Amino acid sequence: xxxxxxxxxxxxxxxxxxxxxxxxxxxxxxxxxxxxxxxxxxxxxxxxxxxxxxxxxxxxxxxxxxxxxxxxxxxxxxxxxxxxxxxxxxxxxxxxxxxxxxxxxxxxxxxxxxxxxxxxxxxxxxxxxxxxxxxxxxxxxxxxxxxxxxxxxxxxxxxxxxxxxxxxxxxxxxxxxxxxxxxxxxxxxxxxxxxxxxxxxxxxxxxxxxxxxxxxxxxxxxxxxxxxxxxxxxxxxxxxxxxxxxxxxxxxxxxxxxxxxxxxxxxxxxxxxxxxxxxxxxxxxxxxxxxxxxxxxxxxxxxxxxxxxxxxxxxxxxxxxxxxxxxxxxxxxxxxxxxxxxxxxxxxxxxxxxxxxxxxxxxxxxxxxxxxxxxxxxxxxxxxxxxxxxxxxxxxxxxxxxxxxxxxxxxxxxxxxxxxxxxxxxxxxxxxxxxxxxxxxxxxxxxxxxxxxxxxxxxxxxxxxxxxxxxxxxxxxxxxxxxxxxxxxxxxxxxxxxxxxxxxxxxx
Amino acid sequence: xxxxxxxxxxxxxxxxxxxxxxxxxxxxxxxxxxxxxxxxxxxxxxxxxxxxxxxxxxxxxxxxxxxxxxxxxxxxxxxxxxxxxxxxxxxxxxxxxxxxxxxxxxxxxxxxxxxxxxxxxxxxxxxxxxxxxxxxxxxxxxxxxxxxxxxxxxxxxxxxxxxxxxxxxxxxxxxxxxxxxxxxxxxxxxxxxxxxxxxxxxxxxxxxxxxxxxxxxxxxxxxxxxxxxxxxxx
Numbered sequence: 001x002x003x004x005x006x007x008x009x010x011x012x013x014x015x016x017x018x019x020x021x022x023x024x025x026x027x028x029x030x031x032x033x034x035x036x037x038x039x040x041x042x043x044x045x046x047x048x049x050x051x052x053x054x055x056x057x058x059x060x061x062x063x064x065x066x067x068x069x070x071x072x073x074x075x076x077x078x079x080x081x082x083x084x085x086x087x088x089x090x091x092x093x094x095x096x097x098x099x100x101x102x103x104x105x106x107x108x109x110x111x112x113x114x115x116x117x118x119x120x121x122x123x124x125x126x127x128x129x130x131x132x133x134x135x136x137x138x139x140x141x142x143x144x145x146x147x148x149x150x151x152x153x154x155x156x157x158x159x160x161x162x163x164x165x166x167x168x169x170x171x172x173x174x175x176x177x178x179x180x181x182x183x184x185x186x187x188x189x190x191x192x193x194x195x196x197x198x199x200x201x202x203x204x205x206x207x208x209x210x211x212x213x214x215x216x217x218x219x220x221x222x223x224x225x226x227x228x229x230x231x232x233x234x235x236x237x238x239x240x241x242x243x244x245x246x247x248x249x250x251x252x253x254x255x256x257x258x259x260x261x262x263x264x265x266x267x268x269x270x271x272x273x274x275x276x277x278x279x280x281x282x283x284x285x286x287x288x289x290x291x292x293x294x295x296x297x298x299x300x301x302x303x304x305x306x307x308x309x310x311x312x313x314x315x316x317x318x319x320x321x322x323x324x325x326x327x328x329x330x331x332x333x334x335x336x337x338x339x340x341x342x343x344x345x346x347x348x349x350x351x352x353x354x355x356x357x358x359x360x361x362x363x364x365x366x367x368x369x370x371x372x373x374x375x376x377x378x379x380x381x382x383x384x385x386x387x388x389x390x391x392x393x394x395x396x397x398x399x400x401x402x403x404x405x406x407x408x409x410x411x412x413x414x415x416x417x418x419x420x421x422x423x424x425x426x427x428x429x430x431x432x433x434x435x436x437x438x439x440x441x442x443x444x445x446x447x448x449x450x451x452x453x454x455x456x457x458x459x460x461x462x463x464x465x466x467x468x469x470x471x472x473x474x475x476x477x478x479x480x481x482x483x484x485x486x487x488x489x490x491x492x493x494x495x496x497x498x499x500x501x502x503x504x505x506x507x508x
Numbered sequence: 509x510x511x512x513x514x515x516x517x518x519x520x521x522x523x524x525x526x527x528x529x530x531x532x533x534x535x536x537x538x539x540x541x542x543x544x545x546x547x548x549x550x551x552x553x554x555x556x557x558x559x560x561x562x563x564x565x566x567x568x569x570x571x572x573x574x575x576x577x578x579x580x581x582x583x584x585x586x587x588x589x590x591x592x593x594x595x596x597x598x599x600x601x602x603x604x605x606x607x608x609x610x611x612x613x614x615x616x617x618x619x620x621x622x623x624x625x626x627x628x629x630x631x632x633x634x635x636x637x638x639x640x641x642x643x644x645x646x647x648x649x650x651x652x653x654x655x656x657x658x659x660x661x662x663x664x665x666x667x668x669x670x671x672x673x674x675x676x677x678x679x680x681x682x683x684x685x686x687x688x689x690x691x692x693x694x695x696x697x698x699x700x701x702x703x704x705x706x707x708x709x710x711x712x713x714x715x716x717x718x719x720x721x722x723x724x725x726x727x728x729x730x731x732x733x734x735x736x737x738x739x740x741x742x
Contacts, residue, residue, distance in 0.1 A: 293592050296592050296613050296614050297521050297523070297524060297592070297613065298523055299614045300524055300527075300613045300614035300615065301521070301523035301524045301526070301527040303614055303616065303617070304524075304527040304528070304530075304531050304616075304617040304620075305527050305530070307531070307616065307617040307618065308527070308530055308531050308534070308617060311534075312534075333614045337614075364732075367732050368729075368731065368732060371729070371730035371731065371732045372715075372724070372725040372728070372729045372730040373723060373724050373725065374730070375708065375711070375712070375730045376712055376715055376722060376723055376724075376725055377723065378712075381732060383732055383733070
């Protein structure tokens with residue numbers, strides 16, 4: 001059986017890759033959109049700054065700068081201050097004007113803190129003296145809604161400014177600088193900065209929306225991927241389940257997929273392959289069973305005739321030959337019986353209900369059955385079985401045959417005067433049933449294929465046997481979810497069957 | 509033996525049928541062979557043989573059906589089924605259908621003959637009892653009057669102790685006896701000084717004489733930790 005598929009499963013990989021594609025698409029689209037937007041707003045902000053700069057320069061150019069520099073009159077500068085502040089207020093720019101020598105003439109301060117009353121001051125030049133540059137905290141009514149002065153471009157259109165009035169206005173980091181020259185001399189330098197960056201708000205809102213849409217898209221893609229992957233993996237896991245069942249011996253397992261696409265065709269071709277395998281395996285098993293059956297009939301006749309001839313023959317020589325022929329016929333007969341048994345075990349997982357089997361009783365039964373033989377062969381039969389019951393789940397006749405097989409082997413390969421032990425114990429949740437003898441042991445070179453079919457040990461040629469006995473034991477152990485192992489011990493061999501214990505609690 | 513003792517063999521395989529005819533024929537029985545179930549049934553009705561040997565696999569159906577039909581027709585002779593399938597189901601079926609015994613192919617001729625003798629004795633011969641002068645163990649005949657054991661027409665030579673041992677067992681078929689009990693009853697030893705090995709040796713020799721295959725004893729059985737018993741045979 002294969003291990004479970006984890007995160008590498010198609011089931012997860014497909015939705016993940018869908019989501020990854022959606023994410024990448026979203027990021028690329030978003031980046032392009034952002035670039036276009038910020039580029040556009042950068043241009044717009046620059047144009048706005050430039051327009052503000054032009055206006056400031058126009059206001060400043062009305063001042064007689066020569067008079068100012070010669071200290072004759074500061075009135076011009078005061079009037080210019082008012083106008084520049086008005087421009088700053090209306091355009092929401094920070095305007096700073098300084099002389100070429102660095103003396104600051106005007107600073108509107110941050111646009112949000114400009115006192116709107118400067119507009120009224122602009123209206124009445126006489127009161128200009130009360131107004132000073134810079135931020136001033138006045139509780140007067142704000143201006144009665146003068147729009148931006150004519151000639152100033154509306155920043156980016158009213159539509160985009162919808163939400164600009166509420167809350168903090170984001171300030172642009174862009175600046176511009178204008179130099180005013182009069183009579184070929186630089187008289188003032190205007191810095192414009194902190195313009196409203198409505199673009200940033202727009203971009204921020206856009207990014208927010210885009211992130212939301214992106215997440216939705218990724219989730220949607222993942223969901224879609226999940227659905228698609230399910231449609232792909234469900235038939236695949238159907239086929240996997242079916243092939244696992246087949247590997248587990250259920251040759252009748254088929255994938256239940258009804259689709260017209262490639263997966264449907266895969267399932268169909270798997271099913272027809274499974275049918276073919278089932279047919280072949282069954283045919284082969286039937287062939288072995290039939291062959292064993294068919295061999296049985298002539299062997300019966302042959303043995304009976306040999307026996308008859310043996311009993312009737314007068315000469316000792318003839319009887320010796322007959323006996324020899326009979327032994328070979330018997331060997332053939334055992335072989336065919338074992339083949340039949342093995343083929344039944346091979347098909348065993350397809351047929352026959354299993355039931356609880358008490359291994360304690362089973363071991364005693366086997367011991368009873370071989371006790372006479374052991375005594376007749378002058379072998380000490382030792383029974384090392386605990387009191388009580390040890391249950392396993394399985395087929396009692398098959399298990400008994402397997403244990404008998406091991407016991408028979410032990411008796412066969414143990415000389416008179418030796419001993420054979422039938423033992424049973426529990427260890428680590430398993431039942432261990434062993435047969436130990438003081439016989440000829442197992443040569444190292446036979447360890448490998450000991451449980452193989454038609455394997456005969458190097459040192460057993462003098463003993464009768466078909467080479468199928470241990471294969472039958474192994475097939476029986478495996479049929480019951482157990483194992484069998486062989487080892488050489490001090491004076492002989494030890495074969496141990498390990499079988500899962502069926503807990504009484506699981507009985508009902 | 510009486511030529512009137514006719515046995516019907518219903519078996520489709522000629523090789524087996526011929527072999528059976530020869531083998532059983534040497535015991536003095538008259539053999540009639542039918543290759544089909546229908547033929548066998550017709551012959552059984554018209555000739556009323558003493559015993560029927562019935563193969564399970566027949567060309568025109570199952571031997572079980574023939575067996576059941578024979579019983580339905582009121583034929584009461586012993587029926588011995590021959591089967592190649594050793595499955596428990598087949599055996600049970602065979603016996604429930606009215607068969608008296610079964611034998612799994614491939615079988616040994618002497619085993620078949622033993623079964624036939626036992627079936628014949630049960631159906632037509634004397635009944636085994638402790639009082640009777642003649643005891644039966646399977647197809648072994650124990651003649652106490654003449655201190656003789658025979659199987660078929662073959663006489664088995666037993667020592668007086670072996671004979672007493674066998675007779676004691678035959679009087680209590682299926683019962684387990686410890687070695688001490690056997691010493692008491694067969695040897696007549698009372699008390700503690702006896703050697704259990706005496707019993708073991710005699711049992712072994714007895715087996716060598718009366719068992720078909722002494723290395724796998726079927727009549728005198730060892731019961732681990734308890735003693736011995738004689739298999740309770742039909």
